[in-house]
Amino acid sequence: MIIELQNVSKIYNKDKLNAVHALTGIDLKIQKGDFCAIMGASGSGKSTLLNIIGCLDKPTTGTSMVIGVNTSRATDKSLARLRNTKIGFVLQDFGLIEERTVYDNVCTPLYFSKVKYATYSKLVQEALEKVGIVSLSKRPVRELSGGQKQRVAIARALVCDPEIILADEPTGALDTDNSNMIMDIFSELNQAGKTLLIVTHDPQVAARCQKTYKLSDGQFII
Ligand SMILES: Nc1ncnc2c1ncn2[C@@H]1O[C@H](COP(=O)(O)OP(=O)(O)OP(=O)(O)O)[C@@H](O)[C@H]1O
Numbered sequence: 001m002i003i004e005l006q007n008v009s010k011i012y013n014k015d016k017l018n019a020v021h022a023l024t025g026i027d028l029k030i031q032k033g034d035f036c037a038i039m040g041a042s043g044s045g046k047s048t049l050l051n052i053i054g055c056l057d058k059p060t061t062g063t064s065m066v067i068g069v070n071t072s073r074a075t076d077k078s079l080a081r082l083r084n085t086k087i088g089f090v091l092q093d094f095g096l097i098e099e100r101t102v103y104d105n106v107c108t109p110l111y112f113s114k115v116k117y118a119t120y121s122k123l124v125q126e127a128l129e130k131v132g133i134v135s136l137s138k139r140p141v142r143e144l145s146g147g148q149k150q151r152v153a154i155a156r157a158l159v160c161d162p163e164i165i166l167a168d169e170p171t172g173a174l175d176t177d178n179s180n181m182i183m184d185i186f187s188e189l190n191q192a193g194k195t196l197l198i199v200t201h202d203p204q205v206a207a208r209c210q211k212t213y214k215l216s217d218g219q220f221i222i
């Protein structure tokens, strides 16, 4: 298993009056090469689950194994390394630096990797090729359309050649054509052997994944 969660719970503000049980008793097994959708109403725990799998957060109880690492026990440094080299995160609001160029944005994760500076431009070029936006390389992100920005965000997630790609509502802000284009890119990545988990509200997006997990009030439902 590339990802294995056992009895994971997440309580925000634990032991306080405003405690929130965001996840309860989550068991999840994802194999290398799986292509899964995670659905559920707003507030059901989708982003919380993705953040735990992506090592941005830790479970309150239970265990989360990601590529052989028990994320509850790992040091912050080893978690950062795992996150930077093996996991590509595509954020809901793109998380791009608007004033910088496409090239600079896609390049950013490389600064935190062990990749040699001399190979940066080749890797950025390859990532831009995968999402079909090589020609936009020198443009500032603020000039781009929503669909183009989403592709920049995906290229940035790909630049370190991660094994796992996590995407939180990657098509939420896009029209049908752009949404299909993004799903075509994800399908290609999956065919190339990547493991993908996509949070979505869109049944058409989920239909293009191999399997759908549904969350309700922090628990999986069938
Ligand atoms: N940092 C936080 N502190 C306290 N509560 C939080 C925090 N983050 C999320 N929550 C709460 O945890 C629950 C799950 O939130 P989460 O963001 O995982 O939902 P979601 O399914 O991603 O929703 P959406 O579809 O709106 O993005 C919600 O009740 C939310 O208010």
Ligand SMILES: [Mg+2]
Pocket (backbone or CB within 6 Å): 046, 047, 048, 168
């Ligand atoms: Mg969310």
